[in-house]
Amino acid sequence: MQDRVTTAREAALFFRDGMVVATSGTGVSGFPREVFRALAERIQNGDPLRIDLLSSGPLGPEIEDALAEVGGIRRRIGSVGSKLLRQAINRGEVGFIEGKTGKVCQYARRGYYGKIDVAVIEAAGINEEGQVIPGTCVYDAPDWVQLASAVILEINLRRPPGMEGMHDIYYPKPGRCIPLNDPLERIGSPYIPVDSAKVKYIVFSDREDRDIPSSPPGENALRIAKNMEAFLTQERGRQGELPPLEVGFGDALNAFLSLLARSDFSSLIFYLGVASDPLLDLIDAGKVKGICCSALRFSGSALHRFCSRLEHYRPYFIFRPAYRRGGGVL
Incomplete structure (x- = not known):
């Protein structure tokens, strides 16, 4: 898949108005920065479009606020973690469908949010078989890679290669219990499988995570x-x-x-x-x-x-x- 390696700016040209875009991460880390930053710049430079942003967990301001500030989000599905996006929702400028972790993926599989056009996922790397090596965050990334029509991978060079093998990726079967009997049991694969035909772009990122201020407990x-x-x-x-x-x-x-x-x-x-x-x-x-x-x-x-x-x-x-x-x- 070396021929898919490109810049974030070129990858951002893939997005179209009204697309349902799925991503994953926490409010601090694990989310792709470069692609969404380039998308916000594209919109700010006079190429207006609005997407439906789908992620069960709250994302950092590097995505949510950056896109909200340029009017790039039509609808947020999941939960909200950033100030400017929350304000835009409260003003009625952005639609919001709340979804809890563990439920959003189930609803997406049932088609509640429509077709997922593209998944933008942060990863630590790609192995020789073309499988995705996750980084410091998994959450709903495996589901989005499987459900989306297209995939953009953002390889974070700050994620240590030694994390390979620390993950346990299992796809639940519809209507069946998940056969996990112990939190430390492994029931899946260390990698996220991906159809190589879906992968449109691979972008590299080299940005530090935003630091969390800490203070002694009161x-x-x-x-x-x-x-x-x-x-x-x-x-x-x-x-x-x-x-x-x-x-x-x-x-x-x-x-x-x-x-x-x-x-x-x-x-x-x-x-x-x-x-x-x-x-x-x-x-x-x-x-x-x-x-x-x-x-x-x-x-x-x-x-x-x-x-x-x-x-x-x-x-x-x-x-x-x-x-x-x-x-x-x-």
Whole structure:
């Protein structure tokens, strides 16, 4: 597929007014920057078009606000993560269909959002068989690659090649339960399969992720964290062993994870949407058996730490798609 390698500016010329465009990522990382940046520049330079932007999770302002500012979004499907897009929706300038992670892909497969014209996906690379090597975020990328009529791949050169093999890509069968019996079990492939005929362009990106400002937890967050630790201690005494923990992110939850790193808990299993900074401390403290997540939500320093010590952290992580939070997992 070397003949598909091109610039973001050329790839942006592929878009047409009214297209349904699917992408994936978190509010901080994992989403393709260069292609959407070039699309916003194309619109700003006098080539007006509006797309339906489909992604179950919130995306960063590098996509949402950049396109909203130039009037490039007709309809946002999924959830919203950026200020300017949220304001445009509230003013009635952009349509909005809310969809939760784990549900949006199901609805897309049933045709609720119409035909998906193109999927724009960030990746760490492409293997010799032409399969996509995911990076720090999976979420709904496998579904969009399968459902879209065309695919644009953005290879992020900041994603370490050593991430190959850390993913578990499984496509649920309609109406069937997902045969996942343990968060650390593998039931799929490390790669996202893609029909090479669909791949229209391959673009390279070399931009750092936007850093997440961090601050010490306040008194209330610490009190909440201590109550959560006390609850888990009580449950361990009652059950003998803790089940996998699903933890979100934020000051209180980060404080809770930091307390666990200094506790006597061990062999903890986490079943998460996104993994945050304190999990690296927990691994280094010998408290973690494994982490199943869909994406990383690290600060700049934590991401550098993860990438520079990848061989150390690699055995603890399994990245899975958005079905992880769907009703098919029992």
